[in-house]
Structure formats: C-alpha cells, structure tokens
Amino acid sequence: xSNGVEIAPLRSLSDFLFESAKFQIPNVKDMDxxxxxxxxxxxYYQTNYFFTSVIVFLIVGLFNPTKMICGxxxxxxxxxxxxxVTNSKRSATKFKRxxxxxxxxxxxxGGYFVVYMLGSVLVFLFGIMLPVAHSNSVCK
Numbered sequence: 001x002s003n004g005v006e007i008a009p010l011r012s013l014s015d016f017l018f019e020s021a022k023f024q025i026p027n028v029k030d031m032d033x034x035x036x037x038x039x040x041x042x043x044y045y046q047t048n049y050f051f052t053s054v055i056v057f058l059i060v061g062l063f064n065p066t067k068m069i070c071g072x073x074x075x076x077x078x079x080x081x082x083x084x085v086t087n088s089k090r091s092a093t094k095f096k097r098x099x100x101x102x103x104x105x106x107x108x109x110g111g112y113f114v115v116y117m118l119g120s121v122l123v124f125l126f127g128i129m130l131p132v133a134h135s136n137s138v139c140k
Contacts, residue, residue, distance in 0.1 A: 007047060008043070008044065008045075008046045008047045009047065010047045010048060010051070011044070011045055011047070011048050016045055016048045067115075070115055070118055071111070071115050074111045074114035074115045074118065075107070075108070075111035075114075075115075077111075077114065078107055078110035078111045078114060079107050079111070081110075082103070082106065082107050082110070086103075
C-alpha cells in the first residue's frame with residue numbers, strides 16, 4: 001500500500017480465540033507491561049477485531065434496523081452540531097484539542113440523550129397529530 005501502511009493479516013479463529021489465546025488476569029502492579037501487552041494484542045489481531053465489530057454491528061442492525069438508523073442519525077446530528085460549535089468558537093476548539101476523551105463522551109452522551117428522547121418526542125407528536133388527523137377525516 002502507499003505510504004508504507006500495511007493491513008495486518010486475518011488471523012485464524014483458533015489463533016484468535018482458542019488454542020494460543022492466553023486469558024490471564026493482568027498484573028495491575030506493572031502497568032507498563034500490561035499496556036504493552038494490550039497494545040501488542042490490538043496490533044497483532046487488529047483485522048480480527050475489525051471484522052468482529054463489523055459482524056456485531058450487522059447483527060444488531062439486522063435485528064433492530066429502525067433503532068440502528070435512529071441511533072446513527074442521532075449520533076451523526078450530535079457529532080455535526082459538536083463539530084459546528086467547536087469550529088466556530090476558539091474556546092471550544094481548544095477544549096476539543098486539549099480534552100479529546102471528554103469530547104467523545106459529550107458526543108456519545110448527546111447521541112444517547114437524543115435517541116432516548118426520540119421515543120418521547122414521537123409519542124408527543126402522535127398525541128398532537130392523531131386528533132388532528134381524526135378531526136380532518138371526520139370533517140370530510
């Protein structure tokens with residue numbers, strides 16, 4: 001590939017989960033060794049993790065397509081709003097650069113709130129629109 005970027009090969013299922021997988025309790029006293037092990041694992045199995053996430057995403061999307069689409073739209077709307085606000089204000093841009101994890105938490109929390117409230121908004125709109133639709137059908 002260009003720029004020296006290579007995609008890691010897809011590892012076998014037995015290598016990824018069964019035979020050579022060593023599930024151990026990490027040594028929390030040696031954080032450097034633990035973080036190095038996690039980093040090496042993520043790099044070695046990155047293609048497997050990517051395909052696993054795609055498969056889980058597709059399964060959830062197949063079982064709940066409406067909720068998945070609403071969730072994607074809500075998170076996209078919140079992300080777009082967040083990008084607009086942070087690009088138009090210097091203090092927000094500085095905050096986004098200095099605190100990327102908090103910025104992601106704000107985006108996902110906002111998306112969750114929108115999806116959570118979407119049900120209430122739809123009930124409210126149907127509560128308003130159904131009587132209007134009923135009165136229109138009675139008047140004709």
